Amino acid sequence: MATRRCAAVVVGAGPAGVAVMGNLLERQLGTIAWIDPSFEAGRVHCKYREVPSNTKVALFQAFANATQPFQKVIDSTKSPNAFTKLAKLDQESTCTLGYAADMVRGLTDGLLKMEQVYACHGLVKSANLNETTSNWTISIKQNSSEDLELIEATRLILCTGSFPTTAPIPVAGLNIQRLDLDLVLKPSELAETLPSDRPISVAIVGASHSAILAILNLTQLAQTSHPLLRISWFTRHPLRYAEYKDGWILRDNTGLKGLAANFARSELEDDKLATSPAGQVLAKIDCAGGPEIEAAQYQKYLPACDYLVQAVGYSRTSLPDLTKDGAPLLMSFDHDTGTFHEPGRASDIPGLFGAGIAFPERVVDPHGHEEYAVGFWKFMKFLKRVVPSWVA
Ligand SMILES: Cc1cc2nc3c(=O)[nH]c(=O)nc-3n(C[C@H](O)[C@H](O)[C@H](O)COP(=O)(O)OP(=O)(O)OC[C@H]3O[C@@H](n4cnc5c(N)ncnc54)[C@H](O)[C@@H]3O)c2cc1C
CATH class of the missing domain: 3.50.50 (FAD/NAD(P)-binding domain)
Incomplete structure (x- = not known):
């Protein structure tokens, strides 16, 4: 099978993957490949719909309106829909996460229809970095076929989520x-x-x-x-x-x-x-x-x-096998920039980034306490800050 060439590959279609897609598409980099087994908003839809939110409705609303491609999706979705339902709720109150999950599913459905999106229903199995060219070759096992699909890109973004420890x-x-x-x-x-x-x-x-x-x-x-x-x-x-x-x-x-x-x-x-x-x-x-x-x-x-x-606590979902020129890639995540580096090396691993609950931003409050920022709007704020440097 021929290798497809894309500007970036985004792994995962939970809230973080959706937020990454919105931010990348806004920059019109070319075709973005998006991989997930189901494209149904990740764990928030399949596991947490009945959970009462700990954040205000207004922050889910802010997420939905945060990028221009999201706006386009909202404008072209027939009403009533998940966005109008969210907008009707008391913005200062909390809600069950089902509303937030449906909003993410609505955005996903709209993004999947966009010309610049190449969607693949399946799992990323491995990704190899060619150190000379800084190109990633990503292998995907599609739901519908035993064959592996190959995509080449200079950016690989991991939004692969976590599960209860x-x-x-x-x-x-x-x-x-x-x-x-x-x-x-x-x-x-x-x-x-x-x-x-x-x-x-x-x-x-x-x-x-x-x-x-x-x-x-x-x-x-x-x-x-x-x-x-x-x-x-x-x-x-x-x-x-x-x-x-x-x-x-x-x-x-x-x-x-x-x-x-x-x-x-x-x-x-x-x-x-x-x-x-x-x-x-x-x-x-x-x-x-x-x-x-x-x-x-x-x-x-x-x-x-x-x-x-x-x-x-929550543990990261196991990552695809990541290699550099065929050898296992050891890496640690930089919670300030969303980049990765190899132990003992100061420079970033080219084109590799992470976001979402598995790769959250580190924040420090005015009293000096450090925490990891997990939540729809927090993912979005982090991405707004770091994506410009990812695509520079
Ligand atoms: C109990 C609970 C309550 C919460 N309450 C709130 C709240 O009130 N407000 C709020 O803002 N946030 C809340 N959150 C936090 C947060 O919003 C969620 O945890 C969020 O859904 C995580 O999103 P994610 O995209 O990082 O990961 P996920 O939702 O886990 O999505 C990851 C996706 O990646 C896919 N994937 C994984 N590996 C691969 C692979 N190799 N190839 C292709 N696809 C892959 C998975 O199938 C999945 O679809 C809550 C979390 C929990 C657990």
Whole structure:
């Protein structure tokens, strides 16, 4: 098969991939190849539609209007549509992520129709950099064929996403069923998965935004269709909230916000648990005080649980095999510029970039705290800043 030549290859069609496409198309570089197995907004559509957002509707709206190609899509989409639905919501409130997912799917559908977009439904398997020419050759396994499609480009942008991290079960030899965090974040599927006709106990580990949403869903189940469900909450540290300061947000990316913050404040704090509705179906297992205390707490309480949910962060989806002149390419990501470099080398790897939850921007707040900026609008702001240097 002949090798196709494009100006750039964008891997992934989640919110980050869509944002990259908008920014690249705006610059009219030529044909942009876009690869994803389904082009359905990534995990936010397939996993998180029922999750309440922690950001205002206005920021999803700002994302939708952020580039000229997006504007073109919105103008040419028949109303009513995902954009008009989003525009009708209270812009200062939050919403379920389904609205945001539909907005991204609407943008995707429109971008896929553009002449400058070459879309490929499949997975990027590998990419090789020719160091002499600075050209990437990208191999794609299409959904519909066993053959590999080859594309050559000078820019390769990875927007490949992340998934919930799983850690080893903290008690050796324990026969406990794992519950995927994504499933617990989807109440409609959770209700179908857990039995309601016998006592069950679910252990949940963590105190992050996702952990608190998972506890909220489990609690609501125990208070309605699953009255025999009980929750053991293993947590190391106090609940941490985002704090709204003058023009900036302390713990903007790591603190609890929105519904999760309200629930945690009113029902999960130590002085609320004894009397709160959540406290009637949940026991907090305090794991603070170091690894030995934590291990003892798991040893004591985990064996009585039937299911284990771990909300302990997100890990990058495995990347395509990346090589330079056929040899494995070792690389580290620069969270300030979206570029990569090889360990021990100061110069960037030519034409290789990353964005999205797998490759977020590093931000430092006025108190000097470092965080990674994850969210639709944050991806967009980062790209607006760095894409001009990617295409210079
Ligand atoms: C519980 C939760 C709540 C959140 N709430 C909010 C919120 O309120 N507001 C907000 O702004 N953000 C929120 N986010 C954060 C964020 O917006 C999402 O995590 C975001 O959807 C990540 O987008 P992404 O494009 O980086 O990755 P993904 O959505 O994971 O997309 C990656 C895409 O790349 C594809 N892909 C991967 N590997 C390959 C390959 N080799 N070849 C081709 N395609 C590939 C995948 O199939 C997928 O389609 C939330 C996240 C979570 C987990």
